Each structure stands twice: as structure tokens, then as C-alpha cells.
Amino acid sequence: MKKLLLKKEIDAFRKKAQKLEHPREMVIDLLRAIQDHFGWVPDAGVELAADILGVPPIEVEEVATFYDKIYRQKVGRYPIHICDSICCWIRGGEEIAAHLQQQLGIKLGQTTSDGLFTLLPTCCLGGCGRAPSIMVGKRFYGHLTCDGLDQIIAQLREEAVG
Amino acid sequence: MPTLTIDNQTVIVAEGGSVLDAAIALGIVVPHYCYHPALGAVGACRQCAVTILEGSQKGLKMACLIPAEDDMQVSTCEEEAVAFRAQVGEWLMTNHPHDCPVCDEGGECQLQEMTIGAGHGIRRYRGNKRTYLNQDLGPFVAQEMNRCIQCYRCVRTYKDYCGGEDFGVMGSQQRVFFGRFKDGPLESDFSGNLIDFCPTGVFTDRTNRFRTRSWDLQQAPSICPHCSLGCSILPGGRYQELQRVRAGGNRLTNDSFICDRARFGSDWNNHPKRPREARISGEKVEFPYALELLEERLEKLVEEYGGETLRLLGSPRASFEANLLLKKLAEKYGAPAPYYDAHPRRAFAARMAASIPSGQLASLKQLRESDLILLVGVDPLAEAPVLALALRQAARAGARIVALDPRPLELPCDFEHHPLTQESLLRGLSAPEENELLESLRQQLETSQRPVLVGGGELLGGEGLRLLLHFSESCCGSHDCLIFPVLHGPNSFGGGILGATGDSNRNLIEDLENGNVRALICVETDPAIEHSEPGRMQLALSRLELLAVFDHLPTNTVATADIFLPTRTIYECAGTFINNEGRMQAFDPVLEPGIPIVVTGSGGHPPRQFETTPPGSAPRSAVHLLQWLLKDRNDLFGLRRQIIKELPCLRDLDRLAAGDNGRRIADCGDTLEESRTEIWAQEGELQVLPITARYGSDLYSRWSQSLTSRFEEPSVWIHPVEAAERGFVNGQKVVLRTVVGHFHLPLVFKAKMARGRLIVPCLPGTPLEVFTPGGLSLPCKIYSEVDNA
Amino acid sequence: MSSTPQLLFKNRIPGKTAFLKEYCKTGGYSALVKALKTMSPAEIVQLVKSSGLRGRGGAGFSTGLKWSFFPSDKPAPKYLVCNCDEMEPGTYKDGELLAADPHQLVEGMVLSAYALNVDEGYIFIRYAYEGQFKNLQKAVAEAKKAGYLGKNILGSGFDFELHLHGSAGRYILGEETALLNGLEGKRPNPRIKPPFPAERGLFGRPTTVNNVETLANIPHIINGGSEWFKGLARNPEGAGTKLFGLSGHLNVTECFELPVGIPLSEIVEVYGGGVWKSRKFKACLPGGASTPYLTAEHMDIPLDFDTLAAVGSRFGTAGVTVFDDKTCMVAVTLNLLQFFARESCGWCTPCRDGLPLVCWLLEKIEKGQGTMGDLEMLKEQYRHIGGRSFCALAEGAMGPLDGLMRLFEQEVIDHIEKGHCPF
Ligand SMILES: Cc1cc2nc3c(=O)[nH]c(=O)nc-3n(C[C@H](O)[C@H](O)[C@H](O)COP(=O)(O)O)c2cc1C
Numbered sequence A: 001m002k003k004l005l006l007k008k009e010i011d012a013f014r015k016k017a018q019k020l021e022h023p024r025e026m027v028i029d030l031l032r033a034i035q036d037h038f039g040w041v042p043d044a045g046v047e048l049a050a051d052i053l054g055v056p057p058i059e060v061e062e063v064a065t066f067y068d069k070i071y072r073q074k075v076g077r078y079p080i081h082i083c084d085s086i087c088c089w090i091r092g093g094e095e096i097a098a099h100l101q102q103q104l105g106i107k108l109g110q111t112t113s114d115g116l117f118t119l120l121p122t123c124c125l126g127g128c129g130r131a132p133s134i135m136v137g138k139r140f141y142g143h144l145t146c147d148g149l150d151q152i153i154a155q156l157r158e159e160a161v162g
Numbered sequence B: 001m002p003t004l005t006i007d008n009q010t011v012i013v014a015e016g017g018s019v020l021d022a023a024i025a026l027g028i029v030v031p032h033y034c035y036h037p038a039l040g041a042v043g044a045c046r047q048c049a050v051t052i053l054e055g056s057q058k059g060l061k062m063a064c065l066i067p068a069e070d071d072m073q074v075s076t077c078e079e080e081a082v083a084f085r086a087q088v089g090e091w092l093m094t095n096h097p098h099d100c101p102v103c104d105e106g107g108e109c110q111l112q113e114m115t116i117g118a119g120h121g122i123r124r125y126r127g128n129k130r131t132y133l134n135q136d137l138g139p140f141v142a143q144e145m146n147r148c149i150q151c152y153r154c155v156r157t158y159k160d161y162c163g164g165e166d167f168g169v170m171g172s173q174q175r176v177f178f179g180r181f182k183d184g185p186l187e188s189d190f191s192g193n194l195i196d197f198c199p200t201g202v203f204t205d206r207t208n209r210f211r212t213r214s215w216d217l218q219q220a221p222s223i224c225p226h227c228s229l230g231c232s233i234l235p236g237g238r239y240q241e242l243q244r245v246r247a248g249g250n251r252l253t254n255d256s257f258i259c260d261r262a263r264f265g266s267d268w269n270n271h272p273k274r275p276r277e278a279r280i281s282g283e284k285v286e287f288p289y290a291l292e293l294l295e296e297r298l299e300k301l302v303e304e305y306g307g308e309t310l311r312l313l314g315s316p317r318a319s320f321e322a323n324l325l326l327k328k329l330a331e332k333y334g335a336p337a338p339y340y341d342a343h344p345r346r347a348f349a350a351r352m353a354a355s356i357p358s359g360q361l362a363s364l365k366q367l368r369e370s371d372l373i374l375l376v377g378v379d380p381l382a383e384a385p386v387l388a389l390a391l392r393q394a395a396r397a398g399a400r401i402v403a404l405d406p407r408p409l410e411l412p413c414d415f416e417h418h419p420l421t422q423e424s425l426l427r428g429l430s431a432p433e434e435n436e437l438l439e440s441l442r443q444q445l446e447t448s449q450r451p452v453l454v455g456g457g458e459l460l461g462g463e464g465l466r467l468l469l470h471f472s473e474s475c476c477g478s479h480d481c482l483i484f485p486v487l488h489g490p491n492s493f494g495g496g497i498l499g500a501t502g503d504s505n506r507n508l509i510e511d512l513e514n515g516n517v518r519a520l521i522c523v524e525t526d527p528a529i530e531h532s533e534p535g536r537m538q539l540a541l542s543r544l545e546l547l548a549v550f551d552h553l554p555t556n557t558v559a560t561a562d563i564f565l566p567t568r569t570i571y572e573c574a575g576t577f578i579n580n581e582g583r584m585q586a587f588d589p590v591l592e593p594g595i596p597i598v599v600t601g602s603g604g605h606p607p608r609q610f611e612t613t614p615p616g617s618a619p620r621s622a623v624h625l626l627q628w629l630l631k632d633r634n635d636l637f638g639l640r641r642q643i644i645k646e647l648p649c650l651r652d653l654d655r656l657a658a659g660d661n662g663r664r665i666a667d668c669g670d671t672l673e674e675s676r677t678e679i680w681a682q683e684g685e686l687q688v689l690p691i692t693a694r695y696g697s698d699l700y701s702r703w704s705q706s707l708t709s710r711f712e713e714p715s716v717w718i719h720p721v722e723a724a725e726r727g728f729v730n731g732q733k734v735v736l737r738t739v740v741g742h743f744h745l746p747l748v749f750k751a752k753m754a755r756g757r758l759i760v761p762c763l764p765g766t767p768l769e770v771f772t773p774g775g776l777s778l779p780c781k782i783y784s785e786v787d788n789a
Numbered sequence C: 001m002s003s004t005p006q007l008l009f010k011n012r013i014p015g016k017t018a019f020l021k022e023y024c025k026t027g028g029y030s031a032l033v034k035a036l037k038t039m040s041p042a043e044i045v046q047l048v049k050s051s052g053l054r055g056r057g058g059a060g061f062s063t064g065l066k067w068s069f070f071p072s073d074k075p076a077p078k079y080l081v082c083n084c085d086e087m088e089p090g091t092y093k094d095g096e097l098l099a100a101d102p103h104q105l106v107e108g109m110v111l112s113a114y115a116l117n118v119d120e121g122y123i124f125i126r127y128a129y130e131g132q133f134k135n136l137q138k139a140v141a142e143a144k145k146a147g148y149l150g151k152n153i154l155g156s157g158f159d160f161e162l163h164l165h166g167s168a169g170r171y172i173l174g175e176e177t178a179l180l181n182g183l184e185g186k187r188p189n190p191r192i193k194p195p196f197p198a199e200r201g202l203f204g205r206p207t208t209v210n211n212v213e214t215l216a217n218i219p220h221i222i223n224g225g226s227e228w229f230k231g232l233a234r235n236p237e238g239a240g241t242k243l244f245g246l247s248g249h250l251n252v253t254e255c256f257e258l259p260v261g262i263p264l265s266e267i268v269e270v271y272g273g274g275v276w277k278s279r280k281f282k283a284c285l286p287g288g289a290s291t292p293y294l295t296a297e298h299m300d301i302p303l304d305f306d307t308l309a310a311v312g313s314r315f316g317t318a319g320v321t322v323f324d325d326k327t328c329m330v331a332v333t334l335n336l337l338q339f340f341a342r343e344s345c346g347w348c349t350p351c352r353d354g355l356p357l358v359c360w361l362l363e364k365i366e367k368g369q370g371t372m373g374d375l376e377m378l379k380e381q382y383r384h385i386g387g388r389s390f391c392a393l394a395e396g397a398m399g400p401l402d403g404l405m406r407l408f409e410q411e412v413i414d415h416i417e418k419g420h421c422p423f
């Protein structure tokens, strides 16, 4: 089983929590760290964060479920955020989304059976000048075409194997 | 105090009041959801729009957010505001399931009322509705999230006001969800307030699901009988069954909140074993016959052996009127004055509290407004739960809370805990100037603005309360240091007023064992439960020639009584309780007494009741029974007038009305100058302290089936260091030997309790029920089960 | 083409980031040295006030005026927070700035903190700006090492600690009080005002929140003076340059530093290289998703706060999104409203429940299933949501709806009458 967070990271967070006057300010840092390490934030991740911050789990859950880039459900190794806001949408965002769904054989919100990709619609990624765009994990890709997308998917598949 | 005009009506509101408060005061309906007087305004629902015509901010505004100003002109009728309110109504209803016909809230739903008040009628939205999966929140509260209008009142009630830590709001946009992190029973002792505060049917009373439409309920304002605080409640029932309890409103006591024990612990009233027929030596008889026989036997006994041989026992459960009539009965027969608590130490605590000058007693409201509260020997969540809520409100407003108590206290707020043993507390109070901690606390109390001392009668006893009173006098700086005594039952204070002078060292059991007592009348109490040595009491009772019991609970003593007369419960008659701060509060009958029809009928409709008893044998109130014996023909009002004549300190008794804020007694006389002999154990000897459990050991909970899920498992508690010194491990089975018996129990470590002591919670229905709280700690020995063998 | 003096973008080289060395080469941190040696905090506040700098986060409030309300004399801690949430569709200028030249923000923050007598600062960065986050991490470390940040900055006795906070998505965090809740680790619903952040902000302490670009302008104002800064604008009321993020149906969709007051025509024709596919200009969002549309008739209006307000729109963040003449404005408005509905924090009714209702109506109309009653209802929604929500998010959502109904009502009616989308 993959760990939620490395022991030394947990220790570092605990140490910092003791030092801070308002340890709760670390909640997003913690959730992001767990997500970076584990791929998403399971219930146990919320509980771990709560324990480190010294608050009940619901207080972490209240925050975790607010943000859309904290995954409270299992996602694939490469969560693909497809921008559907205005600048991408008027420059072919919908085709990008359709192409990805077709190529991966999944709908928005679903994960491929090999556990590699999850398709998630997202609001503006701040790449309005490079529309249409997507973000894979935290990697940004702009000026997309269907061909370009195929290449990206192929690269990611390769990366996953390698 | 600003004076403003709304819809051409002028009103004066309190400083800091809002335009919405002003409208409410005028009786003008401005629909609103997120605002609640106890929770304040947050401006989320946007339902309360009005138009400010004159004022520092003009135009369409949220009434709850605009402070009332002098000379302000407000209209609730401007077209734009009217249209906007209707629009908010439509928005809130877009996803509502329209399932009112199957919703328990129906008929008393604020959403129904205010949607109509807002002028929204027909939903134009035809799209899909957002739906939710509900959570299982345990046996008390049912959740139906689809009805939610996102007013955020529930989180503000459960989390902010009550300090619950397992409930919150999740998600965002149109998909916010109010619930727990995971399914599971709500952990707060105040979870039921969700039901009252949710304006719609998201949170409803699971113990009363699908049983009654609100308009079919019989309801009447009443007082909670579970502890001494006297919180105002609104019980409801029908078909002779008490079905639910909601919080009443009394801003001087519980405000709008009650604890779960009060809300879900009322089904003792419908207990299937509740004794409802008169009995002689266990045989059912007709009511008048039993009553006449009692009178006859009493008269004969008094004639033959003198009034000295008769003893009367009142109780903290019985109304003030009943307890007073008992005193008259004693006078009539020349018997010694009645006891008002079978537990001698508790009785003395009540008398001591009742002698504190009325002006020195704090109300819960004053506690909420205090800036420094010192808790001495009191566990609020066990002895007086709503006290814990008041402490939290004080703490939220910045008050410091300090607790001196041997128990591993928990409170829904930050506090400082010094786990002192009962004896060191009492010794400390007897010479506070020599005690460093108390001396430093005294100085802090002296310099604070609104200090209050909370004293637990259970742990401190009357002696301790007296010492606390002296201590409080030494704490009065520029401001008085008020006292808030916590007592045993809803009318302990009343019993304290009636208690005879000079009997501080009287002990019912010794009277029974030593003397020539031949007869005892118990009114709504079971001495074998309430006395500190239940076994010994049982034996003493069995030797009586005549044991007469008036009660409504299925106690052992009822079963063994020579003459038993069933009484009505607080929900079936009117009367008065006097709470721990000397507040007289009236309650009205909710139901007729009688077997709930659900018990007799087979569930068919219409429900039918088949009488199993002769006509005329329905329970009567204890007051009624005593009046019969006294040949007193006063009605309740007449009786109260008569009481005032004899006890001028109760001068407002005849002005009480159920549902009002109650009235404080006036000073009853001088502070009690008696004392009770107590020998306090030395530190160093291992002693066991019996305590009140959070659920089960108050006067009524043990007969409440709904509460049993909250009863804890029997165990004996120890400080981990203490345990380590004796080589015990957490969870280990041990044998505890005491004067009341020996017990096999798991040992549970509690890091926050006092050292040098063991603690056992008194748990009904388990061997631990003999550990009646209210006394001093008992000598004991403890072995591991293996060693013992 | 670009004769505009480049302040914010002077070190910008596509694909590269200027760090300390490059930054200092073109005069970086000279403003800090100057200010700490020769200027009092009050002088800086006064200078910024007279420079005419207006908040670049969208609202356009005078930065100097806002600072002058700050209770600098209150005891520490006090906070300066930089808002780099930048999640409003069409807006990407702060991201460009931080990708090119992160030290500007650091210097601007130290200067602002000095001016406000603040000892602790936060930079709040959106999730998607991972690269910018790393740039700032490096810049902060460099600045610390060079003595521009931390204790006793440049021997002046002034201390300033700067923390970075990476967010996790959600537009509402750009609203300053929601942002403060987010920083505190609470649910990021906006807070009730008053009290304003200057009085009770982060952790209940006096706080000022400013946009990245606003803060990055401070070193230039200190170096160049207020008159020079004012003179940068094309229009007499304007001041300074502005980062214009171009997007939509233009041939060139990049971010340019251009003078405030530049007309829309120049943006479209000169910098945007004209409308793509040789089509015609139909409309644009002049300053992000929340600003009402401009049309061809607005081509000559100088782009600035007051000039755009005068024609019923807003300068916002100067993220210009252009729509060509084949674009359905109902569909565009629907897309924009869907964004706002999805990003609602869920606190107040007009936004949480009102915006989805607007989306439902627009969707119906777009699909050709709308009625004239729906148009009436849409107008009602506009009237009731605008100005009546708890924070400005729902207010912003009314921008495009207002534009649609004011400028393109006939297009809506066409949908209804034809029973399908005419595009
Ligand atoms: C919904 C909403 C989103 C906002 N997003 C941003 C943002 O991403 N960046 C920003 O600087 N200001 C944003 N603002 C404006 C801020 O609340 C605030 O006015 C600004 O940060 C102040 O900085 P300035 O005076 O330097 O512009 C937003 C406001 C609202 C209501």
C-alpha cells in the first residue's frame, strides 16, 4: 500500500504545527502534500491532516470538499483538467473534450480502466492566451489540437511505463 | 435605544438591535431564515429584504444586517422589496422536493410559513433537481437533505453555539451538504437542537418519526424534570402518549436550547411497566378504596402510637405544591417534618443553596454574560448539561473558565482544569487563604467584572456550598461574585426551602433503624435508589409496618409498598418547580393520564383504547392525593395563594404562568447556620468516588428507553500514574471491594482525573447502580482479577 | 509597434524567467534602496496616492487612498497579502508577470509593507500557477539571501517576512475576505463587511490585500515619480501602463503592457492582429468574465476605469476576450454564467440558487425552447441578483447578462422566435 505521506514529511508538518500560532493555516499545504504523494486524498488522508492540525476531521473535510483541485475521490495517475471557460470554449474547447473522451473511452468525471487518466472539466486555467488548454496534474498544455492531444496522451502513457 | 418607524408604526428597540428585530417587535412579518435571535445575523439567505427610506444607508437592504437608527423610516411594502422577497422564495424552493405530505416538519415548518410570507407560490423552474444521499446520524436525529435551503443555521447551532465537533458544512455552490464526516451517531450532547433550529424538515426527531402531524399534538409549556436547571420545554403528545419534547424559550435560563437527555429522555412517561393502578400489598384495588384505607391506617397508627412513629418523604421530583402539602400532612398527624431528599447529604446541599440570599444567585443568563467562571466540584455535562452550553457562550465572548474537580471533565469550550480530589477541594475551601491556587483564583475573581462561582451540590454537599458562599464573599471586589449552585433534581431547591431547621444531621435510615418508626409515606421518590446506601435502605424499608408510596415510576419500592397510589407525571398535571437559582417556574398538563393507545390498541385505525381498570382509577396528581388526605379543597391557584401567606418569600407564586420566564424567590431568611458532620478522607488512602453518569443516573433517564444507546459500559476509572504504581494496565479486569459490595470491572485510564482516587459512574441496570452519587468518597480496595482469585 | 515604455514587462523574454541577477541588471531593488534610505512610509503612501495608481485586481480602487485608511500605527502583527488567485476567465496577466519577472512583486511587496508598517506578508497563488509558485519560491529565497527580505532589510531596521500559499482551486478565493478565510485554513466563504480587512483581516489583524500587478507597479512609481507614472497613460485621467491579456477570436492572443487609455480598436487591430479567420468583430469582454460586453461602437473609447463605467461596462482586469461575428452571444453568456454558478461559494441565495436558474433559462433559450416569458424572467433575475448578493461574485455574473440584454436582446428574441440557435 502506498503511504499517505512520508514519515519525514509528517514529522516536519507536526513540528511546524507546533511552532505556528494558527496551525490550521497549513490545511491546504497538508492536503496538497498528501495528494502529491498518494494521488488523491482518501478519508484516511483527511484524518491524518486533522490529527496533525489537532482539529476534528470534519473541520478538514469542510475545507477539502470546497476546493475542486483536492480530489476526495480516487483519480487516475494523470487527472486531466479540461478548461471549459470562455476563452478555451470559443476556440475549440468542446472538441478537445470530445476528442479526449473518445480517445480514452471515458466520459467526463470517469477514470480509464488502466487507472491512468481521469477527465475533469475545470474552470479557466489562466491560459486564456493559449486556448484551448488542459492541465494534466499540474502541467499546463495550451494551443491544443486533436493531433497534439494524441501526442500528449501517448507521451504520458510512455512516461507511465518508464 | 433607537426609535424608528416601520410601515408607519413607531417602535423602540434595544441598543444594537437590527431593523429585523424592530419589525419582529412590531409583529410585522419579514420572512427570514439565517437570522435567529440566539444565533445572530449573517446575511446569507437574503430573504429579509426591506426598503430603508430614511437612514444612513438607503434603499433595498437586508433587515437583519442594518442596525436600527433613530428616526429611521423603513417600509416592508415597496414593490421592489416585495418582488425580491418572492424571488428569494422561488430560488430557495428550486430544488425542494415538495414532499410536505410525508414530512414530519409539516404544519410547523418555517419554510412553509415564510415561503408563503415571501409571496412565492408557483415554481417556474422545470429542470432537474439536485438530490442528496442522506447520512445515518444515529438514533436521535433523522436527516433528509433534499429539503435543505442552505440557511447554515444547523452548523451555527451544532458547531458554533453547542460546540459539537462532528458536524459541519461540506462542498460548495449549489451542492453544499450539512452533516458528518462519515455516517454515525451525532456525538454532541445537544444534537437534538438541530431539530428545533433547522427551519425545514432536514433534521427531524427520529424517535418520533412518522407518528404524529404537528397539528394533532397536544402541547403545553413545561419544565424539564431531568436536572435542577429547570430548562423550559415544550412537550407534545397524543393518545395519552408523550411523543416528543422541544425546547421552550426562556432567555433567563436555557434561551432556546435543551440537552438530548431532556429531548429524547421523556419516554419514561409511557413506560410499559409504569404503575397505573392502586395496589394494596401488591394486589390491584380500586383507587378510592386504597386512599380510604391509607387514611384509616394512618389515623389508627397515630392514635395508637403517636405521630412520632410516622415519617414523610418528599422529593426533588415532586412539585413544590406537593412537597408543601406533605409538610401540612406532617403537621396534621403530629409527625416530624418531612425529609425532602432521601439522600441526607444532598438534602443538606439543597437547604444550604436555598438559604443563599437571592441576590447572590446567578441565572444561566448571567453565566453566559460572565467574564470569569470558577467551577467547583461540578461536572456540567453530567449534572446540568445546559450549564455547559452557558459556559461555552461565556467562553465565546471571551470569559475564562476554570474548573476544580476530580473528574476527567469535558466541556464544549476551552477551560483550565485542576483535578483536585473531593476532600482536597473541601479542605481547600475551609481555609482558602492557605491554599495557593484558591488564593490566586480569589484575586482574579475579585478583579473581574462579572465573576460567578459554580458549586456542585453532589460533590461539595451543603458543607461545601456553605464554604463556597464564604469564599464568594471574600471574592467580591467592586462587583459581586455570584453563586450558581447545581443541585440534584428539578425541585431540590424547593425542598431546600421547606426543609426543617435543625435537622441537618438527621438521617432517614437511622430513624428507621433506631427508632420506633412504624410508617413511611414516600411521595414520588424511591429511597432505595436515592439513599447513599441502597441495600441498607431496602432492608430498613422492609421492616416497616406501613410503607405507602405515591409514584409514577416502576421502582422496586413501588412493588413492595403496602399501599401504592399511582400519580400523574409532570406532563399530566400542573405545578411548580423551583430551580437551582431559586426561580419558580410553572408547568401545565400536556396529556390526560392513561395507557397510551399504541400500547392497548393493535395499531389499527381509528385507535381504540380498552380499559383494563375500573372507572375512576386513573392516576391523580400527588397534590390531589395529599389534598384529599388533608381535606383541602383549594384549586391550584388557591393553594398557591395560601402558600404565599405562609412563605412570603414565594410572593410571586400566584403570578406564574407556564411558559413565562418564571420568577425568582425573594430571600427566605438568613443563611443557614447549621452544619453537618462530615469526616473527609485523608489524601493517600485510595478511595472510590461514585459519580453521576452523563446518561442514566439522573432521576428519570434510567426509565427512558430511547436513551439506553447512550448509556456507557460499567467500568472503574483511574489515573494512569496511579495505575502504573500498582502495576495495572488500561482495560484490565479488576475487582473493586467497597462497603456496598465487590465488583468485577474493567479498569479505564483517565489522564485528566485526580490522582489517589478511583471513580465509578452510577449506572442503572448494572451492578454499579448501588453507587449513588452525592456522598463522600468511599474506602475501597482494588485487585487484579488474577490476584483476587 | 510597441512604443509604450515597458515597466512590468521590461525583463520579459519569452520562455525565460528573470531572477535576481537579471532583475538587478535593469535597476531591480534600486527603488527599495532609495525608499529605505530617503523616504518615510507616509511619503510613499502619499506618492502612490498622487500617482493615480488604481487597483489592478478588478475593482480599480485608488491604491494610495486604500493605504491611507490602513491603521499603520496599530501593534504587530499586521499583514500585507498579495492576491494572485487570478481565476476570472479571460484574465492571465498576473501569471504572465510572475512567469517573466517575479522579483518585481517581491520588491513591490517589501516597499508596500514598509509604507504600511507591516511586518508579515503572504502571496496567495492559485493552484494552476505551479511554475509561478516555483519562481516566487526562488525569488523569495534569493531576496532573503541578498538582504532584501527578512530581518533588518538593508540595515534599515525594517523587518518583513514573506510566505507563499498555494491554493487548491476556486474562483471565490480571489474575493479578498474569502481569500483571508482560505489563508486561515477555514472555509473560504466571504466575510461580512464591515469590519473591513484593514480593521480586522487575516487572523483578526489589520490587513491589506492587493493584486500582483498593483504591487509590482510600486517600485516603478518610486523610481519614476507620480507625474511620470500618470503621464504613461494615453488619457488625461488615466495613470500608468496596464497588462492587457488578449484572448478569444484574435490572431494574436498574448499579453501586452500598454498604456492605460489605449482605445479598443488599437488592441484589436494592432496588438491582436485583427479578428481571426478574417471575420468581423462582434463584441468583447473588456476586462474579464464579469465585465459587460463592448461592441464595435465602443472601438474608440479609451480603455480605463471611468471611461468604461460611463458606457456601462468595466475595465476590470483588462483581460480582453474578443468574439467574432459567428459567435452566439446567448451561448457565450450561458458559458460565462455557468462558470459563475459553478464557482459560487454556496453562502447566499441569489448566487447559489439564482445563478443556476439563470443558466437554466439561458440553456432553454439557447436550445430554442425558450419563450418570451423566459426572457421576462431572465430580466427579473438580472434585476434581483444584481447588488443583492452577499459578495461581488454574483454581481460580477450579472455583467455579461446585462450586456446580453442591453446589447443583444434581439439575438435572444431570434432564438425564441426561430426555435433554434441562429448561429
Ligand atoms: C469573485 C471575486 C474574485 C476576485 N478575484 C480576484 C483575483 O483573482 N485577483 C485579484 O487581485 N483580485 C480579485 N478580486 C478583487 C479582490 O477582492 C480585491 O478587490 C483585490 O485583490 C484588491 O486588490 P487591488 O486593490 O490591488 O486591485 C476578486 C473579487 C471578487 C468579488
Ligand code: SF4
Binding pocket: B147, B148, B149, B150, B151, B152, B153, B154, B155, B178, B197, B198, B199, B200, B202, B203
Ligand atoms: S439543514 Fe436545515 S438548518 Fe441546515 S442549512 Fe439546511 S435548511 Fe438550514
Ligand code: SF4
Binding pocket: C172, C189, C190, C343, C344, C345, C346, C347, C348, C349, C351, C352, C389, C390, C391, C392, C393, C394, C395
Ligand atoms: S455571491 Fe454569495 S454565494 Fe456567491 S460567492 Fe459571494 S457569498 Fe458566495
Ligand code: FES
Binding pocket: B031, B032, B033, B034, B035, B041, B042, B043, B044, B045, B046, B047, B048, B062, B063, B064, B065
Ligand atoms: S435573515 Fe437576513 S439575510 Fe437571512
